[in-house]
Amino acid sequence: MAAVEQRIRKRDRIKARTRRFVELPLRLRTSDLPKRAASAAAMLLVAGTALWLGGGWLDAFIALVAAVCLAELIRLVRRATPHSGFRTAGVMGGAIYIATAALFLASIAPAFLLELALGVVATDTGAYFAGRVIGGPKLAPRISPSKTWAGLVGGAVFAALALGIEAAVTADTDGSALLAVGAAAAFGVIIAVVAQSGDLLESWLKRKAKMKDSSNLIPGHGGVFDRVDGFVAVAFAVAVIGAPGLLDLW
Numbered sequence: 001m002a003a004v005e006q007r008i009r010k011r012d013r014i015k016a017r018t019r020r021f022v023e024l025p026l027r028l029r030t031s032d033l034p035k036r037a038a039s040a041a042a043m044l045l046v047a048g049t050a051l052w053l054g055g056g057w058l059d060a061f062i063a064l065v066a067a068v069c070l071a072e073l074i075r076l077v078r079r080a081t082p083h084s085g086f087r088t089a090g091v092m093g094g095a096i097y098i099a100t101a102a103l104f105l106a107s108i109a110p111a112f113l114l115e116l117a118l119g120v121v122a123t124d125t126g127a128y129f130a131g132r133v134i135g136g137p138k139l140a141p142r143i144s145p146s147k148t149w150a151g152l153v154g155g156a157v158f159a160a161l162a163l164g165i166e167a168a169v170t171a172d173t174d175g176s177a178l179l180a181v182g183a184a185a186a187f188g189v190i191i192a193v194v195a196q197s198g199d200l201l202e203s204w205l206k207r208k209a210k211m212k213d214s215s216n217l218i219p220g221h222g223g224v225f226d227r228v229d230g231f232v233a234v235a236f237a238v239a240v241i242g243a244p245g246l247l248d249l250w
Helices: 002-023 033-053 055-080 083-107 110-133 149-169 176-211 224-247
Strands: 139-141 142-147
Touching: 002 110, 002 149, 033 055, 033 110, 055 083, 055 224, 083 176, 083 224, 110 139, 110 176, 110 224, 139 149, 139 176, 142 149, 149 176, 176 224
Parallel strands: none
Antiparallel strands: 139 142
């Protein structure tokens, strides 16, 4: 297993060095799109079903995702440092981080949960396409060489558009509609920034652990933590900082 991971890391380093000097064709930069799209569709189907069923089914789904996510985080922490004190602190901090997000998601109205999910999915989609098509300066090259400023902006634009359009469709037809659309779009930008911060946090932990993905459970995406890192960050931030005021809007 260690030999396989070492070969993967060597391959990724070679790719990163190559991209510094050679601009790869778009079809190569998006070669993983079919696999990612198929996995994303399957995940959306499962998550959508749990959301539609609601109640105990939704709570069980959130608990299961949180449990797998925590297990992957613990694995990363154990590989990231041999120091028992740092390991304990990392595991405890990760447990509080994930549990807070999960409890918050299980306690809010499904409509608000759907808003958060829409913002995060739009962020990931916009960041993927803007990063692959535009490229450009790296966002945090020492943490995640694949992330770019174009990806951050693209994710924010997609999230703002997604929530803005959703608000325009559902808002009352009065003078407050424009304000609701503007607030929703601004919230989309905030979601994008927080989600990508959560993504960078996990990328930093994976780099410390010398692992490409938190696991290999999801083809094209890696592990569960790789897929929900941004969503966890958003849920945690809203739970800790902005829940009372935001919940009044929904």
